[in-house]
Amino acid sequence: MSMQMSDHGRSLLTQWEGYRNQAYDDGVGVLTIGVGHALTPTEKSSGALDINGTPVPYAGGISDDQVQALLAYDLRKYEGALNDAIATDLTQNQFDALVSFCFNIGVNGFQSSSALSDVNNNNLNAVPDDLRKWEKAGGVYNQGLANRRENEIKLWLGQI
Incomplete structure (x- = not known):
């Protein structure tokens, strides 16, 4: 069965990514707009x-409707990557947490992560520690990423 991110998950992702109608520098030189949409070279x-x-x-x-359409368009890529890669049944909260994680680290990062390996080996209790391995930006510990991982873990555990 193919899963999609829930409205609850989208709301949390929007909080964590931020919401901007104007293009901005995300702090590490990536031109971004909407909910964490990194502009492509073509864009x-x-x-x-x-x-x-x-x-x-x-x-x-861009308008609020366009921000939402862009987010839905972007999410399909990450939802698809998870649906293709995950061979274990997940709760909606677990799926939403992994979509947020994948949205943040990218499909390639997710596909090579210990989180995916543990999910597919049905070692679901290890996933919170797997997520905590991704708290660095440019090789340096980042408190914002650490906070995000803890929020994703709370979502994974059904605590938010």
């Missing part, structure tokens, strides 16, 4: 986002 050069195959100029900002 940067064209001045338009690709939302479901439609070019949407972003220089003057």
